[in-house]
Amino acid sequence: MTRLAIGDLAKATGTKVETVRYYERIGLLPEPGRTAGNYRSYDDGDLGRLSFIRRARDLGFSLDQVRELLGLADQRDRSCEAVDVIARQHLAEVERKIADLNALRDELADILGRCRHGTVAECRIIETLAPAASA
Amino acid sequence: MTRLAIGDLAKATGTKVETVRYYERIGLLPEPGRTAGNYRSYDDGDLGRLSFIRRARDLGFSLDQVRELLGLADQRDRSCEAVDVIARQHLAEVERKIADLNALRDELADILGRCRHGTVAECRIIETLAPAASA
């Protein structure tokens, strides 16, 4: 039975120590056992759970979504439909963000393309930002 | 000479009243004059400045970048190179975010495509999240 200190757990999952304690504080990780010297002591189950959390975070799921996914992952006999729904919602959200950013990029590129590199007074970028021409 | 109450200014620029006060607090908007009843009183200059801020924010510039752009906009005789640099940096940042999100979308779509809609125990999504199979 492997016992891990918080630093080992953090390193094994690419997490900062403070973040591990933060996840514990918000109830995402269970309170681990303690050593005689009051150090947190983790096992393989904790390692798996934290890996799950980090992987889901890397995929852009919010901590609330991660919490739901963790809850679902434990009910092994249930249908995985709820899991699918969360992932699908997240995908839709990502696609919306991409569309927004694409529009933004086009607008920025357009503005930049019109800059003639003169003085601020005749700068198209500033002009675009201040539509009504004021101070 | 038009005099605007904070609510009018907010409405005219599509801003919330609290946000206007927040911009004042962080020094992005100057402290306006006050009426006898201690209400903030704005003029056209304030309207122009807030419009500028909102437009820049809509284009995704950070408040620090907005602060710089506002400072530059006032130096009408300077070269607009610094303006161009800020905008170019922002464009690069937006393009980086788009690339990241595209990669994320592909990964999510891939995971979702592998879901066979059975039980959680055999769910590909959960499996993908927990690479080492633990609880």
Add this chain to the structure above:
DNA sequence: TATGCACCCTGTAGTCACTACAGGGTCAAG
């Protein structure tokens, strides 16, 4: 005149997901 209502004021705390201290304790190596 009273009263209702929309608007305004200040100050503080909450959001999200961490991150960064300050000020201390523990433990193994040299």
Add this chain to the structure above:
DNA sequence: CTTGACCCTGTAGTGACTACAGGGTGCATA
């Protein structure tokens, strides 16, 4: 026996707002 790496708790900061609580102002209507 001391040095250094690690650990502990608790609090405050990040960005860009947003949301109260608890009060004051100003105008129209009954």
